[in-house]
Amino acid sequence: MVNSINLFFITLGYREVWPNIPIAPVIPHGLREDISSYVSLAVDPLPQCLVLTAIVIDMAVTAFAVALIIAVYRIYGSVDERRVRRLAG
Amino acid sequence: MAVSLIHAAILTVFTPLFAGFLAPAIGTFISRKWVNVFACMSSAATLLFAVLTMVYASSGNGILLYRMGGFPPPVGIVLEVDKLNSLIAVASAAIILLATIYSTEYMSREGNLSLYYALLLTLESGMMGALYTGDLFNLFVFLELMSVPSYALVAFLRRSFEAVEAGLKYMFMSALALNFYYFATAFIYGAFGTLNMADLSVKISLHSQSPEPLSGGIRNIPSSITLVLPAIMALTLWSFGLKSALAPLHTWLPDAHPAAPTPISAVLSGAFVKVTVYTSIRLLFTVFHGGVNVIEEVLNAVHSSIQVVTALSMLSMLLGSLAMLLQNDIKRFLAYSTIANIGYAFLGVSLASESGLTASTLHVINHMITKALLFLTVGCIIHKTHIRDIRELGGLYARMPITATCYIIGALSIAGVPPLNVFVSKLLLVIAALEKLTPTAIVGAILLVVTSAIVLAAQFRVIHAVFFGKLPSSLKQVSEPGLPMLAPITILTASTVVLGVYPYPLIELASNGAKAALDYVNYVASAQLLMKP
Numbered sequence: 147m148v149n150s151i152n153l154f155f156i157t158l159g160y161r162e163v164w165p166n167i168p169i170a171p172v173i174p175h176g177l178r179e180d181i182s183s184y185v186s187l188a189v190d191p192l193p194q195c196l197v198l199t200a201i202v203i204d205m206a207v208t209a210f211a212v213a214l215i216i217a218v219y220r221i222y223g224s225v226d227e228r229r230v231r232r233l234a235g
Numbered sequence: 236m237a238v239s240l241i242h243a244a245i246l247t248v249f250t251p252l253f254a255g256f257l258a259p260a261i262g263t264f265i266s267r268k269w270v271n272v273f274a275c276m277s278s279a280a281t282l283l284f285a286v287l288t289m290v291y292a293s294s295g296n297g298i299l300l301y302r303m304g305g306f307p308p309p310v311g312i313v314l315e316v317d318k319l320n321s322l323i324a325v326a327s328a329a330i331i332l333l334a335t336i337y338s339t340e341y342m343s344r345e346g347n348l349s350l351y352y353a354l355l356l357t358l359e360s361g362m363m364g365a366l367y368t369g370d371l372f373n374l375f376v377f378l379e380l381m382s383v384p385s386y387a388l389v390a391f392l393r394r395s396f397e398a399v400e401a402g403l404k405y406m407f408m409s410a411l412a413l414n415f416y417y418f419a420t421a422f423i424y425g426a427f428g429t430l431n432m433a434d435l436s437v438k439i440s441l442h443s444q445s446p447e448p449l450s451g452g453i454r455n456i457p458s459s460i461t462l463v464l465p466a467i468m469a470l471t472l473w474s475f476g477l478k479s480a481l482a483p484l485h486t487w488l489p490d491a492h493p494a495a496p497t498p499i500s501a502v503l504s505g506a507f508v509k510v511t512v513y514t515s516i517r518l519l520f521t522v523f524h525g526g527v528n529v530i531e532e533v534l535n536a537v538h539s540s541i542q543v544v545t546a547l548s549m550l551s552m553l554l555g556s557l558a559m560l561l562q563n564d565i566k567r568f569l570a571y572s573t574i575a576n577i578g579y580a581f582l583g584v585s586l587a588s589e590s591g592l593t594a595s596t597l598h599v600i601n602h603m604i605t606k607a608l609l610f611l612t613v614g615c616i617i618h619k620t621h622i623r624d625i626r627e628l629g630g631l632y633a634r635m636p637i638t639a640t641c642y643i644i645g646a647l648s649i650a651g652v653p654p655l656n657v658f659v660s661k662l663l664l665v666i667a668a669l670e671k672l673t674p675t676a677i678v679g680a681i682l683l684v685v686t687s688a689i690v691l692a693a694q695f696r697v698i699h700a701v702f703f704g705k706l707p708s709s710l711k712q713v714s715e716p717g718l719p720m721l722a723p724i725t726i727l728t729a730s731t732v733v734l735g736v737y738p739y740p741l742i743e744l745a746s747n748g749a750k751a752a753l754d755y756v757n758y759v760a761s762a763q764l765l766m767k768p
Contacts, residue, residue, distance in 0.1 A: 147411075151418050158425040192310075193424065196372055200417055203379045207410050210383060214390055214406065217399045230400055 159190030243287035255356035262349025274352035289321035315369025319748035327506035333723035334498040340719040358384040401494035412474035419470035433762030461532040478511040482550035493566035497614030505607035545585040551578030556686040559693040592749035594663035608727035612642040630706030650691035655735035
């Protein structure tokens with residue numbers, strides 16, 4: 147689910163500069179023409195930074211979820227959701 | 236001096252973060268005893284920095300702005316601290332300090348002590364960051380930073396089925412809520428081209444004297460773009476409502492809070508759920524101006540979301556207090572009381588007036604103190620008897636008089652008995668609702684009084700079952716816990732009584748906080764000042 151939101155976010159920052167292809171938001175050598183081609187061609191860098199942050203966070207959450215599911219398996223001997231419902235709810 | 240004080244804001248966030256990473260190292264290389272000392276010292280340092288931040292934020296124009304890394308907004312991330320969030324941060328830091336001191340005895344039988352403190356301190360760091368931040372995406376990062384340790388802390392006793400199952404449930408629901416909030420930030424960035432709270436506030440403003448937006452761009456946003464506003468409001472309020480357990484989204488809380496170790500229950504129930512109450516206030520009243528002087532789509536979105544919040548807050552108080560009558564597990568009982576009190580806090584928010592926000596802020600602080608007190612006293616009982624079912628307890632007043640007195644004072648306070656602190660905030664809530672004089676506000680006020688009576692009845696049942704009646708023979712050897720557990724509950728009881736008898740300084744602080752939340756002009760002007768190098 148996070149991946150679909152990430153894709154949505156990246157698409158927001160994409161820009162259509164036909165007939166050229168948009169470039170990655172990197173300034174290779176710091177020359178003057180690099181900066182001008184950056185301004186006219188590059189995609190929005192901010193969503194990419196935000197998505198990068200979100201991917202890292204999602205990795206941590208997923209890793210923790212897997213660890214917790216292992217703990218569930220050790221106690222219940224199963225990860226079947228019909229059996230893991232001893233709480234009152 | 237001024238230079239050193241402004242760094243207090245960032246130190247409040249980063250002291251517990253670094254301390255959290257250092258705690259396992261100290262536990263591994265030095266000794267378990269020093270981890271206790273180290274954790275208490277780092278929480279105390281955080282509280283100190285939070286107080287310094289509050290002192291600095293209440294001087295001058297009432298807003299402290301800290302540019303992270305020196306980059307100016309809107310590109311750079313800022314911490315924007317005003318009288319509202321600094322007050323809530325000080326109260327939260329104080330609760331966490333008391334819970335840390337309490338943990339030194341309560342958790343002494345557990346292994347993994349250094350991991351426990353690492354998680355607790357990281358949670359504190361996330362909470363402080365989420366309270367202080369002035370950037371919507373940074374808020375998402377800090378909400379995750381405070382939530383991930385809280386999942387781990389709920390599932391901390393990982394050999395019991397209850398902790399693991401509750402942790403799993405809590406984690407899935409909360410991760411879903413945070414993903415929705417992340418989706419909302421994507422919408423906001425796509426529609427308005429900014430994620431800075433002050434800047435967004437300017438962009439939706441119709442105020443004649445409002446300054447130019449920091450991030451440039453168009454002034455009058457076409458309505459084709461602002462059509463996403465209902466989606467933004469729905470996604471953010473849904474996720475904040477789930478994180479603070481507003482009624483139909485509360486189902487994780489009665490499982491998760493009792494399953495955690497008791498000091499953590501106190502922190503989660505007392506301080507943790509209040510962070511998203513604060514962020515809702517900030518979003519509705521500072522960023523979206525409470526629907527005043529804004530473009531029409533924002534006005535509609537804010538008004539309809541306030542109506543939704545009103546309905547859900549009434550549902551929360553009714554459901555929370557009625558469910559309290561049915562509980563036999565004493566920690567579940569207190570968890571349902573939290574749901575009812577979140578309902579009261581959101582009722583104040585939904586009144587959308589200065590007196591309503593004052594009452595709401597005051598109730599947030601008072602409930603933080605009293606709920607922490609109740610959980611910590613119940614923790615004393617659980618620590619000594621290992622029983623959570625009230626049907627198996629009884630007559631403990633004779634064995635634990637200090638704990639019993641503290642619990643009874645806290646229970647009466649949370650039911651709204653004068654002259655204790657929650658009575659004051661409930662009174663202010665009723666007054667604010669009657670000032671508003673709309674039919675829904677009056678229904679809210681009536682429900683508040685009725686549910687308080689229900690809570691009082693439920694608390695009498697528990698007090699009678701636990702502290703009076705016949706002492707079971709298996710509990711003859713029970714005694715009072717040690718000083719690290721008694722000192723925090725005594726301090727909390729004293730503040731419950733003092734803030735009830737003499738509440739004026741706190742009311743003054745809460746009312747300044749409410750004014751700060753509504754004063755979006757000042758909030759924006761301070762952010763604009765930072766554009767100057």
